[in-house]
Amino acid sequence: MPKVRRDTFLDRGPEVMDFLREQTPTRFAWVPEYADYLPEQPGGRVRGRSVEPVPMDASFLDDELGRLTKPYTKAPANLIVTQADFRKISPGLRTLRGPVTMVRVLVKRIISGLRRQRMYAMGNAIVIGLRQGLIDHGVDVHYGTPPVGLVTEEGRVVGVSVMRDGVRSTIRATRGVILGSGGFESNRELREKFLPQPTDASWTTGAASNTGGGHEAGIAIGAATDLMDDARVGTDDPAAQRTVVLLGRAQPAGLDHRQRRRPAVHERGAALRRGHQGDLRGPCDGAQRRTRLGW
Numbered sequence: 457m458p459k460v461r462r463d464t465f466l467d468r469g470p471e472v473m474d475f476l477r478e479q480t481p482t483r484f485a486w487v488p489e490y491a492d493y494l495p496e497q498p499g500g501r502v503r504g505r506s507v508e509p510v511p512m513d514a515s516f517l518d519d520e521l522g523r524l525t526k527p528y529t530k531a532p533a534n535l536i537v538t539q540a541d542f543r544k545i546s547p548g549l550r551t552l553r554g555p556v557t558m559v560r561v562l563v564k565r566i567i568s569g570l571r572r573q574r575m576y577a578m579g580n581a582i583v584i585g586l587r588q589g590l591i592d593h594g595v596d597v598h599y600g601t602p603p604v605g606l607v608t609e610e611g612r613v614v615g616v617s618v619m620r621d622g623v624r625s626t627i628r629a630t631r632g633v634i635l636g637s638g639g640f641e642s643n644r645e646l647r648e649k650f651l652p653q654p655t656d657a658s659w660t661t662g663a664a665s666n667t668g669g670g671h672e673a674g675i676a677i678g679a680a681t682d683l684m685d686d687a688r689v690g691t692d693d694p695a696a697q698r699t700v701v702l703l704g705r706a707q708p709a710g711l712d713h714r715q716r717r718r719p720a721v722h723e724r725g726a727a728l729r730r731g732h733q734g735d736l737r738g739p740c741d742g743a744q745r746r747t748r749l750g751w
């Protein structure tokens with residue numbers, strides 16, 4: 457990762473958090489003891505610095521809630537389990553705070569049920585807040601309007617060509633066009649071209665709608681690309697289809713005994729390092745034989 461990007465992230469990150477706090481209803485809280493990816497590196501923190509959204513009652517979003525993508529791991533019975541809760545619950549009955557946290561989660565669920573609240577946490581709570589922020593500021597959102605190309609004039613991008621109800625039209629930009637279409641995790645051709653083999657468009661927990669449309673539109677007009685061969689790689693648990701094992705930071709160096717014959721070490725950062733090196737053979741071979749691209 458180029459230094460300029462890392463420095464920009466550190467310098468401007470707090471500004472982004474202030475912006476979100478001012479412009480959206482989402483609030484964030486620290487996830488204590490959720491280790492950095494590479495805490496052993498200079499400046500790394502074993503106690504972590506991740507923040508996550510505070511669970512919120514999103515009744516205010518009403519019908520728009522139907523558009524939310526379901527969380528990729530959903531707790532049963534609509535229980536709201538935050539990352540901070542998960543960290544305490546994941547050791548199961550081996551610690552006292554596991555069952556205590558579970559009871560607390562259950563009690564909260566009963567109370568929110570009685571209050572008829574529609575509670576959301578994690579990524580959903582971020583997206584709900586962002587959506588409400590757009591509504592509050594009168595920003596138009598066009599659903600079902602895929603971009604089919606960028607419009608250029610005199611070497612400058614001046615708009616986007618889109619399909620709406622089967623009709624092609626142009627949205628002209630007043631100041632600039634920002635491509636925010638995520639990664640290309642669901643695009644087989646781009647994965648085969650840029651990522652280590654084998655690869656498969658279904659090996660992802662990212663948005664199924666991330667088909668690389670933004671990348672293709674940019675490449676089509678000669679835009680430069682960078683870091684296309686890099687990805688956040690996770691391991692999947694063969695016992696739980698499509699579940700990337702996420703315990704690495706919650707239980708750094710923990711031993712997973714769910715696969716009794718082949719326990720897996722959740723070495724923090726291992727998957728990241730191996731992924732960046734283009735090595736997809738399995739960061740912690742053993743239970744997790746197949747390594748898949750996470751996001």
Ligand SMILES: Cc1cc2nc3c(=O)[nH]c(=O)nc-3n(C[C@H](O)[C@H](O)[C@H](O)COP(=O)(O)OP(=O)(O)OC[C@H]3O[C@@H](n4cnc5c(N)ncnc54)[C@H](O)[C@@H]3O)c2cc1C
Pocket residue numbers: 528601602603636637638639661662663665666667668669670750751
């Ligand atoms: C399971 C999982 C856990 C994660 N956990 C964390 C975490 O704890 N902390 C953290 O910081 N990050 C985490 N991440 C990473 C984080 O979610 C992503 O880095 C972030 O969402 C990327 O934001 P984005 O806006 O670039 O893309 P996305 O959030 O992927 O959004 C892209 C959007 O563009 C839309 N789109 C794509 N193609 C088109 C098209 N052609 N036309 C129209 N729309 C299109 C998609 O529908 C999507 O809504 C996690 C990711 C996953 C998958």
